[in-house]
Amino acid sequence: MQTVYNTYSLEKETFTPIQDGKVLMYLCGPTVYNYIHIGNARSTVAFDTIRKYFEWRGLEVNFVSNFTDLGDKVINQGIKEGLTEEEVADKYANAFLEDAAALNVAPATTRPRATQYMEEMVAFVEKLIAQGDAYEVNGDVYFKTNQFKNYATLSHQNMDELKKNAAGRLEDDDQDEKQDAADFALWKKEVRPDVTAWPSPWGPGRPGWHLECSVMIDELLGDTIDIHAGGIDLAFPHHTNELAQSESFHDKRFVNYWLHNGFVNVNDEKMSKSLGNFVTIHDLLQDDSIDPQGLRYFLTKTHYRRPVAYSRDRLDQAQAEMDKIYRTMRALDAKISADGDVDQAINEQVLLLEERFIQAMDDDFNVENALTVMFELLTLANKLLTSDVTPATLSKVRDVLASWLHIFGIDQFEEERELPMEAKTLLEERQAARKAKDFAKSDEIRDQLKGMGILVKDGREGQSIEWLS
Ligand SMILES: [Zn+2]
Structure with a gap:
């Protein structure tokens, strides 16, 4: 109801x-x-x-x-x-x-x-x-x-x-x-x-x-x-x-x-022209280090009637949660298919979580409680990813997660955040170093990027990156 x-x-x-x-x-x-x-x-x-x-x-x-x-x-x-x-x-x-x-x-x-x-x-x-x-x-x-x-x-x-x-x-x-x-x-x-x-x-x-x-x-x-x-x-x-x-x-x-x-407070003060603390979405979106979907998630995760407290720190904390979601969804996407049967015991577990999810949202759209349930399902998904369940079971879990996330305005799971210019330059230098077989230098650059929150991986198709949270 x-x-x-x-x-x-x-x-x-x-x-x-x-x-x-x-x-x-x-x-x-x-x-x-x-x-x-x-x-x-x-x-x-x-x-x-x-x-x-x-x-x-x-x-x-x-x-x-x-x-x-x-x-x-x-x-x-x-x-x-x-x-x-x-x-x-x-x-x-x-x-x-x-x-x-x-x-x-x-x-x-x-x-x-x-x-x-x-x-x-x-x-x-x-x-x-x-x-x-x-x-x-x-x-x-x-x-x-x-x-x-x-x-x-x-x-x-x-x-x-x-x-x-x-x-x-x-x-x-x-x-x-x-x-x-x-x-x-x-x-x-x-x-x-x-x-x-x-x-x-x-x-x-x-x-x-x-x-x-x-x-x-x-x-x-x-x-x-x-x-x-x-x-x-x-x-x-x-x-x-x-x-x-x-x-x-x-x-x-x-x-x-x-x-x-409810209102939005900026750095714990009411946003107002006289305080000069107006934050526009246009400016935030111009900032390459901000993921638009992370910003959406930040704005959504507080119950709609409560005030949102904006600060760059809190936005970054929300982004860390967003990155957890990305990692699990990407890992699921890499493994799902229609192969095998859906594990019934796991399906039951998912259905019980969905009941609680609905209960939370039916209660005046209690997003905070609904997200708690979503993270429980995410934890279950992470556990399943390291077990030997069928791809069809993973697919089922993935579809439920994606349909809940859609409600919160989260639809894409590929890496979208733009790399800072400095990181782009470092990645190019690292690629050149690897080509020249200068592995000491390539490792040094990898550590530098890690310090910037960027994990570099080497695969058959060259380097790929992932944001660390
Ligand atoms: Zn009106």
Whole structure:
């Protein structure tokens, strides 16, 4: 029985999808004005893992995640880089897709952009005004929060706290235009001459940020969805406002389960612009000594609701575990075939482990417990590799391991990490030394490489390398 922790109720609830065998899932995507940082990547990776677990269990997931391709961040970045808003959005949307692919994140079923839904957004606001849930002032439109019962529920704050927070956080709003401090903008007029504005009954402008997700969910998934996901910092105001406007619009429940992932801390401090400790995935992936799949594993191995503590040391520790996985999977790949029968006693053992694996993942996607079971199976595999079991038995163990690893975004087991330049030069020198039969020198270089964490082996086809963990 699948349970999920719902931020709305603050409880673990039994997950029952609206349609049998299908999951309607929405994840708030990035504003495409810069390279994504490790916190954005954590959210992307956490919900990719959850999606893949549903799929592994045989559910069909309709996974929608957006790009916010308008607004002040995009406009200002365009001014900085001498690009149009559209060029900025294209550049960083592509960069996001590249980073996500490097982290083995599956493509979304649909990846809509806010600017593709302008007419629908205007129509949505018109209906809210007609129903008396919103009002226009000087070309801006606001949502009447005090008209919506349970406005504060998802945020788990009281209205006074919300109003205090709202004043500081909603820089998009003109406080003196609003009937109530907690009201939020559905539409903002745009008067700057060089900035893109869209036509509306209230004059040229652009939608408030919260509106796009409500409208894209409405258009692509329906009135009520199973799972709405995002970082915990989005619970208020973003998701609180999405919920208020969508439920007012449809007069029915918007989301059955709200799932939020925890923060990422960098070197034990909160990541923030002012501390200058923003780590972008783009930069990490440019570093040849970082294995993208090791980075994926690092981001996945913490339960999605807990904070991830990033440091280079912790990333390297995760890589050491990743390398253990590589070694076993490669050794299995070298030995498997369909020869012989699958050993029934071992098959039983694997099935028992799989039961525990499912139990862990069914419990609000407890990746940490699931990985413990995965490492037990890995240990069993290592034992079997030195015994005389049939290749078919090894093949069975390998397939189960690979299918679990796929959930965590680990799909490739060949060596992919790029060698540092210095190591490449040393390998060339060593090859030359061996050719000249200068074995003293070749041994010396081998030791040097070992010091760099690289094990050199000599085979019939020349030297091959393996990373030491
Ligand atoms: Zn959103």
